[in-house]
Amino acid sequence: MRHIISILIENEAGALSRVAGLFSARGYNIESLTVAPTEDLTLSRMTVVTRGSDEVIEQITKQLNKLIDVVKLIDLAEAVHVERELMLVKVKATEGLRNEMKRLSEIFRGKIIDVTATSYVIEMTGPSDKLDAFILALDEDAVIEIVRSGPMGISRGEKGLHL
Amino acid sequence: MELSGGEIVVQSLKDEGVEFLFGYPGGAVLHLYDAIFHQQEVKHILVRHEQAAVHSADAYARSTGKPGVVLVTSGPGATNAVTGIATAHLDSIPMVIISGQVGTPVIGSDAFQEVDMVGITRPCVKHNLLVKNLADLAVTMKKAFHVATTGRPGPVVVDIPKDITDPAIKIPYIYPKEITMRSYNPVVKGHSGQIKKAVDLLLKAKRPMIYAGGGVILGNGSEELTAFSRLLNYPVTNTLMGLGGFPATDKQFVGMLGMHGTYEANMGMHESDVIIAIGARFDDRVTGVLAKFCPYAKIIHIDIDPSSISKTVKVDIPIVGEVTTVLKEMIDLLKASDTKGDQTALESWWNQINKWRGVNCLEYDRDSKLIKPQYVIEQLYEVTKGDAFVTSDVGQHQMFAAQYYHFDKPRRWINSGGLGTMGFGLPAAIGVKLAHPGADVACVTGEASIQMCIQELATATQYRTPVKVINLNNQYMGMVRQWQEFSYESRYSQSYMETIPDFVKLAEAYGHVGMRIDKPEDVRPALEEAFAMKDRLVFMDIMTDRTENVYPMIEAGKAHNEMKLRVAPGTPINRELA
Ligand SMILES: Cc1cc2nc3c(=O)[nH]c(=O)nc-3n(C[C@H](O)[C@H](O)[C@H](O)COP(=O)(O)OP(=O)(O)OC[C@H]3O[C@@H](n4cnc5c(N)ncnc54)[C@H](O)[C@@H]3O)c2cc1C
Ligand SMILES: Cc1ncc(C[n+]2csc(CCOP(=O)(O)OP(=O)(O)O)c2C)c(N)n1
Ligand SMILES: [Mg+2]
Numbered sequence A: 001m002r003h004i005i006s007i008l009i010e011n012e013a014g015a016l017s018r019v020a021g022l023f024s025a026r027g028y029n030i031e032s033l034t035v036a037p038t039e040d041l042t043l044s045r046m047t048v049v050t051r052g053s054d055e056v057i058e059q060i061t062k063q064l065n066k067l068i069d070v071v072k073l074i075d076l077a078e079a080v081h082v083e084r085e086l087m088l089v090k091v092k093a094t095e096g097l098r099n100e101m102k103r104l105s106e107i108f109r110g111k112i113i114d115v116t117a118t119s120y121v122i123e124m125t126g127p128s129d130k131l132d133a134f135i136l137a138l139d140e141d142a143v144i145e146i147v148r149s150g151p152m153g154i155s156r157g158e159k160g161l162h163l
Numbered sequence B: 001m002e003l004s005g006g007e008i009v010v011q012s013l014k015d016e017g018v019e020f021l022f023g024y025p026g027g028a029v030l031h032l033y034d035a036i037f038h039q040q041e042v043k044h045i046l047v048r049h050e051q052a053a054v055h056s057a058d059a060y061a062r063s064t065g066k067p068g069v070v071l072v073t074s075g076p077g078a079t080n081a082v083t084g085i086a087t088a089h090l091d092s093i094p095m096v097i098i099s100g101q102v103g104t105p106v107i108g109s110d111a112f113q114e115v116d117m118v119g120i121t122r123p124c125v126k127h128n129l130l131v132k133n134l135a136d137l138a139v140t141m142k143k144a145f146h147v148a149t150t151g152r153p154g155p156v157v158v159d160i161p162k163d164i165t166d167p168a169i170k171i172p173y174i175y176p177k178e179i180t181m182r183s184y185n186p187v188v189k190g191h192s193g194q195i196k197k198a199v200d201l202l203l204k205a206k207r208p209m210i211y212a213g214g215g216v217i218l219g220n221g222s223e224e225l226t227a228f229s230r231l232l233n234y235p236v237t238n239t240l241m242g243l244g245g246f247p248a249t250d251k252q253f254v255g256m257l258g259m260h261g262t263y264e265a266n267m268g269m270h271e272s273d274v275i276i277a278i279g280a281r282f283d284d285r286v287t288g289v290l291a292k293f294c295p296y297a298k299i300i301h302i303d304i305d306p307s308s309i310s311k312t313v314k315v316d317i318p319i320v321g322e323v324t325t326v327l328k329e330m331i332d333l334l335k336a337s338d339t340k341g342d343q344t345a346l347e348s349w350w351n352q353i354n355k356w357r358g359v360n361c362l363e364y365d366r367d368s369k370l371i372k373p374q375y376v377i378e379q380l381y382e383v384t385k386g387d388a389f390v391t392s393d394v395g396q397h398q399m400f401a402a403q404y405y406h407f408d409k410p411r412r413w414i415n416s417g418g419l420g421t422m423g424f425g426l427p428a429a430i431g432v433k434l435a436h437p438g439a440d441v442a443c444v445t446g447e448a449s450i451q452m453c454i455q456e457l458a459t460a461t462q463y464r465t466p467v468k469v470i471n472l473n474n475q476y477m478g479m480v481r482q483w484q485e486f487s488y489e490s491r492y493s494q495s496y497m498e499t500i501p502d503f504v505k506l507a508e509a510y511g512h513v514g515m516r517i518d519k520p521e522d523v524r525p526a527l528e529e530a531f532a533m534k535d536r537l538v539f540m541d542i543m544t545d546r547t548e549n550v551y552p553m554i555e556a557g558k559a560h561n562e563m564k565l566r567v568a569p570g571t572p573i574n575r576e577l578a
Helices: A014-024 A055-066 A094-106 A128-137 B005-015 B026-039 B050-064 B077-090 B117-124 B135-148 B192-204 B213-216 B222-232 B264-271 B323-335 B343-357 B372-385 B395-406 B424-434 B456-462 B477-486 B502-511 B520-532
Strands: A002-010 A030-035 A042-049 A070-075 A079-092 A113-117 A119-126 A144-146 A150-157 B003-004 B020-023 B043-046 B068-072 B097-102 B127-130 B155-161 B169-171 B208-212 B236-238 B252-258 B274-278 B297-301 B317-321 B390-394 B441-446 B468-473 B514-516 B536-544
Touching: A002 A014, A002 A055, A002 A150, A002 B372, A014 A030, A014 A055, A014 A119, A014 B117, A030 B441, A030 B520, A042 A113, A055 B097, A079 A094, A079 A128, A079 B372, A094 A113, A094 B317, A119 A128, A119 B317, A128 A144, A128 B441, A150 B127, A150 B468, B005 B026, B020 B050, B020 B424, B026 B155, B050 B077, B050 B424, B050 B456, B068 B077, B068 B192, B068 B456, B077 B117, B077 B155, B097 B135, B097 B192, B117 B127, B117 B155, B127 B135, B135 B155, B135 B236, B192 B297, B192 B317, B208 B222, B208 B264, B213 B222, B213 B252, B222 B395, B236 B264, B252 B264, B252 B297, B252 B395, B264 B343, B274 B323, B297 B323, B297 B372, B372 B395, B390 B395, B390 B424, B395 B441, B395 B468, B395 B477, B424 B441, B456 B520, B502 B536
Parallel strands: B020 B043, B020 B068, B068 B097, B097 B155, B127 B155, B208 B236, B208 B274, B236 B252, B274 B297, B297 B317, B390 B441, B441 B468, B468 B536, B514 B536
Antiparallel strands: A002 A042, A002 A070, A030 A042, A079 A119, A079 A144, A079 A150, A113 A119, B003 B169
């Protein structure tokens, strides 16, 4: 099953490599990983998307918790949560394509954030499968470049992942 | 007090009560070595190879329970230390390894003798730390000792760039007495509800087994384990790392379990209905093939590290906690309980176990004209009255030492179990002897292993550590040869050496006593002579039966009840006489 694990980790040099190294050394699957400092500058928050049986996920969370720099973590699959991913897509927007691109982007609630005579950059957020659907809807030849952040997640309700 | 970085490191070692610093100098640690020069409290032990520094400090830690401390220079000094660090990591040994690093301004520029020590050691340490500011140095040292010695112990590397130890820059020295880290809070006390459940299950058992490991030694829990086991009168088996955690001469002890464990221990595990694992990690050398492991048992597991629990074998009652604390709570519950468990079932279980014991799985040919390695260990046991510290290398000799030297006390059996590092034995013996100058220290080794850190014979001369090297010389990498005999139709590919040095002359060249023993009747007197030489290192080159194998053995893919025995039960041991 797919799990999103959110990790609060000391914002020290090498924190990222400790987490990434753990996944590769133990042969755990890693689909995406995002990391940025939090409102508390001494902490970073990482979001790891991984897949595995219950036993494997249990080992992953135990092994992550065992890293000395990990302060706290939560497996969002165990909580009601929302998740979002950010994507930027650069598409061809030449004469015949411009309107079509604009319309498609609107349907998916994208925003065009850069415009040239021949291209658009479309910004889109949403659950990952919505972003996948948008890519499928695009004509392959029209896509110049895609960049995705990987999903981030947060639990619903008033409780938060804090110290 | 204003101190330079180099002085801060040395002062922090004093504040931690460090007796010995095992190390080797080089460019990046020259400031540090200058600070060492100016004091006497921390004794520096100059080894002949950095790997040995780590092994010596590691064995010092194993034999005392105090952290072992190492100092190496950057680059090659640091990489030479890595095998030792990994060895300590896999056996959860508390250590602090200080490595020099190139100056902060040049880090990342492929500077002279630069390696990314934090990166290289990340997968084989409990934690590592790079000191980037002088102001952080004292706190970082404290953190290193704190992390290394608490929770599940392990090695911690502190990488210190040269400019941090600059003698010209001094700052006030404050060493924290205590430290708390918000990200690191090891559990001590076990969950009382789980402990209660475990005791209930234990008292219902009909065929119980106590399977105790290295965690009992690491957590100083032997007394509690012994009291707990005696209250229950259940059979006790130890892992290789747990030997000495329960007295081997006790009638409840059924020997080591696992690949080279006894018939009674492995059969007991296989047939058991309730197993309590205490500070043991279900290693593959112990379990054999997982699908056939302990098919009838409910399993209780006490371990301080949650990730050890249900890692390979799913357990029924997990208890995360410190071994002594949890066992004490169990002892109290057992004492307070009005039931004593099923005594009739226990009696027939002991009858069964005693039948298995009757197979005499460790019996060997005592009439052989050749020196049997088992015989040497038995004689070693008698000559040292079972009270020596025994270090070992890796191979058949290691297994013979584990099987035939009956350890009654914890921290007496010092070996590399998890990584299985050849070269460990001699530097380990030196570390132990420094910690226990009055005790007998024997290094049981093989002619291949000993050559991996033989240079430490010079360290032993310099620091007058009169250990006894028991070289079980079978002229083969015996353990490798055994596997080749069993699984590769005796194709002995590269498992023997064309040239083996004259160990007697070699020992003498280093200033020690060398002995060569090639007749069984000479073994005992030679051992007596060697151990009577209290102030000399004696290298005993003992020519043993070249073809001897370690039995019992659970081969790959086999279960505990499918052991290969030396002879089928009931057949005479000596093939020629039979
Ligand atoms: C050639 C060779 C052959 C071998 N054959 C065998 C064999 O036949 N049988 C065998 O047993 N081994 C054998 N080994 C050793 C094997 O590889 C493992 O090292 C060993 O089995 C592990 O022992 P352990 O389970 O006691 O764990 P250890 O490695 O000692 O781990 C200790 C466990 O206790 C926990 N712990 C630590 N401190 C505490 C505390 N204070 N409280 C609670 N828990 C704590 C840790 O978290 C860990 O889970 C062999 C090794 C070699 C090199
Ligand atoms: C550093 C290292 N290299 C290789 C091995 C693999 N290995 C395990 S036992 C062994 C042979 C050991 O031979 P010896 O020291 O003579 O001991 P014996 O088995 O003959 O008693 C080897 C090569 C190892 N454990 N460690
Ligand atoms: Mg040999």
